[in-house]
Amino acid sequence: MNNWWKDYFLDAWPKIQHYIKGREDTQLETNYIEALFEVKKYQHILDVPCGTGRIALELAARGYTTCGLDFNEKNIEAAQKSSLKKKLTQQTEWVCGDMRSIPFKNTFDAAICIFGSFGYFDENGNRQFLQSVYDSLKSGGSFILETHTLETMLPIFTHQDFWRFEDCWVLEERNFDIENSRIESTWWTLNDNGKQLQHNSSVRIYSYRELLQMLQSIGFEYFEAEGSFESEPYELGAERLILTAEKP
Numbered sequence: 001m002n003n004w005w006k007d008y009f010l011d012a013w014p015k016i017q018h019y020i021k022g023r024e025d026t027q028l029e030t031n032y033i034e035a036l037f038e039v040k041k042y043q044h045i046l047d048v049p050c051g052t053g054r055i056a057l058e059l060a061a062r063g064y065t066t067c068g069l070d071f072n073e074k075n076i077e078a079a080q081k082s083s084l085k086k087k088l089t090q091q092t093e094w095v096c097g098d099m100r101s102i103p104f105k106n107t108f109d110a111a112i113c114i115f116g117s118f119g120y121f122d123e124n125g126n127r128q129f130l131q132s133v134y135d136s137l138k139s140g141g142s143f144i145l146e147t148h149t150l151e152t153m154l155p156i157f158t159h160q161d162f163w164r165f166e167d168c169w170v171l172e173e174r175n176f177d178i179e180n181s182r183i184e185s186t187w188w189t190l191n192d193n194g195k196q197l198q199h200n201s202s203v204r205i206y207s208y209r210e211l212l213q214m215l216q217s218i219g220f221e222y223f224e225a226e227g228s229f230e231s232e233p234y235e236l237g238a239e240r241l242i243l244t245a246e247k248p
Contacts, residue, residue, distance in 0.1 A: 004200050005120045009072055012189055012199040019165040021054060021115065030058045032229040033112060033144060036244060037064070042109035046136055048099050049117050053079030053092070060091040067093040069102060100128040104136045111136060111143045116240070118147040119182075119204035126204060127214060134218050137247045143220065145243045150181070150207040152227075155237040157183075167191050181205055208234070208241065220245035 033055070037045070043064060047056040050068025052075050060066045060083070068079055076096045083092045097103060100121065111133045119126060133143055154176075162171040174185040182204050189197040206214075212223060223245050227238030234241055 004202055006071075008187070008199045008201055010074070012187055012197055014074070015168060015189060015197075016163075016165055016170055017051070019168075026054055026058050028229050029114060029146075030055060030062070032231070032242070033059070033114075034062060036142060036144065037110060040109070040140075040142060042142070044107070044109045046102070046104070046108040046111040046133075048102065048111060048113060048133065050079065050094075051075050051115070053082055053094070055112065055114055056092065057082055057086060057088060060088045061086065063091075065091050065093075067095065067104075067108070069095045069097050069099060071096065071098055100125055100132055102132040102136045106135075106138050108137055109141050111141070113144070114146045116147055116203075118145060119206065120202075121204075123204070127218070130215060130220075131218050134220060134247055139247060141247045143245045143247070145241075145245070146229075147211075147241055147243070148203075148205055149211065149241045150205055151234075151236050152238050152240055153183070153205050167193075176205075181207075211241075211243070215245050219247065221248050222246040 045056070045059055045064050045066045046069065047053070047066060048069045050056050050070045053068050056066040056068040057079070070076055073096050076094045079094050083089045083094070095103065113133070118129070121129065137143065157176060159175065160171070160173050162169065169190045171188040172185050174183050177184055182202050185201045187199045187201065208225070215223070223243060225234040226232065226242045227234040228240060229242060232238065
């Protein structure tokens with residue numbers, strides 16, 4: 001498997017990401033996350049991968065201390081600039097690094113992985129990420145993972161989709177690799193000036209049972225699953241899996 005995500009998230013994704021998640025989405029997601037943090041009295045939060053800091057910055061504005069980790073230097077630079085502009089530099093830390101090798105141990109009250117940022121690697125790499133999150137948490141710390149599963153993805157699976165974002169057209173053609181349980185996609189981005197880009201993506205889609213078994217084997221316990229950030233039930237055809245797990 002190639003490192004498709006390096007080109008995709010350095011080149012294609014920055015052109016469309018700001019169209020997909022707006023202020024209302026950020027508020028809804030952060031409200032959901034904060035509801036757990038308030039009950040557990042968490043304060044120090046890891047956001048991985050953090051992108052340009054959309055959630056980490058909102059949590060910092062609400063009084064939490066946050067650390068965002070992302071492999072993309074441009075994302076980290078954008079997050080740092082936003083922290084400075086919002087006067088949140090004392091509450092935030094930004095690290096450029098590999099999410100499979102988080103450089104902290106027993107440090108955070110909680111960790112979050114939001115916006116479907118899971119399943120990018122091979123089996124070993126996906127497990128390394130979850131293990132690294134586990135190691136970064138204090139005992140009693142929680143991990144919130146938002147992701148598609150077989151139960152959420154297959155009921156809505158199509159081989160092609162396209163979207164219009166202001167001056168940009170995006171076409172995705174996808175196939176489901178049943179042997180490896182991965183969605184293999186080719187993305188075309190075309191702007192009104194005629195510039196066209198092509199990228200590939202490959203995402204491992206786990207079943208709920210597979211995901212729980214992997215998390216349990218690492219040491220996570222006390223699982224709670226919901227189907228959206230509005231606390232809808234997690235079931236076949238749910239919007240997403242929002243899974244909370246705890247390090248005992």
